[in-house]
Amino acid sequence: MIVKKAEHVITAVKPNQYPATGYPEIAFVGRSNVGKSSIINTLANRKNLARVGSTPGKTRQINFFNINDVFFLVDLPGYGFANVSKDLKASWENIIETYLYSRKENALKLIVLLVDIRHSPSKDDITMHQWLRGFGLNTLIIATKADKISRSQITPRLNDIKKVLQLGNDEKVIPFSAEKRIGIEAVWSEIDINLER
Numbered sequence: 001m002i003v004k005k006a007e008h009v010i011t012a013v014k015p016n017q018y019p020a021t022g023y024p025e026i027a028f029v030g031r032s033n034v035g036k037s038s039i040i041n042t043l044a045n046r047k048n049l050a051r052v053g054s055t056p057g058k059t060r061q062i063n064f065f066n067i068n069d070v071f072f073l074v075d076l077p078g079y080g081f082a083n084v085s086k087d088l089k090a091s092w093e094n095i096i097e098t099y100l101y102s103r104k105e106n107a108l109k110l111i112v113l114l115v116d117i118r119h120s121p122s123k124d125d126i127t128m129h130q131w132l133r134g135f136g137l138n139t140l141i142i143a144t145k146a147d148k149i150s151r152s153q154i155t156p157r158l159n160d161i162k163k164v165l166q167l168g169n170d171e172k173v174i175p176f177s178a179e180k181r182i183g184i185e186a187v188w189s190e191i192d193i194n195l196e197r
């Protein structure tokens, strides 16, 4: 897709703040600092659409970005931050869960779970992945920061991620780098396929 328009529409906490335009949605989730803002900016071809490097754990809102008046890229709050209170964690879970329940039947076409290519998925990543599966959502795993390892390490790292997340043979993990612009076409192709479902 050639991005002609990329626009922040709203920062929402409650479902009555979600856009009512009826566009399909592609949502992104992952632990804080995994590179979520960077991949959104890269796909949208904008430098500062989503805020990069914001203080981990501070964002508990959902940001909707209108792409070409065709669909929304949805930036869900990051998880896995240390030192947060139980109350905060519960409010985070509530925000994500409310979004998933509200959108899973219609608008939400694909949820992208981001993991860092350098590390085995964390306990939080595994929990998140199982949770998304439980919702019956189309899920795509993207391994971020692929420029941080050598080419020869990429396949072994992807295999490790697949193993830890217990992915089936037909489920892929796409290596991605915002820095070196790796994987952009592969991700767009998945987005396009899922928008047409």
Ligand code: GDP
Pocket: 030, 031, 032, 033, 034, 035, 036, 037, 038, 039, 051, 052, 053, 054, 078, 144, 145, 146, 147, 148, 176, 177, 178, 179, 180
């Ligand atoms: P978020 O918290 O998940 O939204 O993550 P950000 O997009 O803000 O990125 C967190 C940090 O990782 C920032 O310092 C980014 O510059 C860095 N980062 C993000 N993507 C990449 C990448 O593809 N390669 C490298 N080397 N660094 C990245």
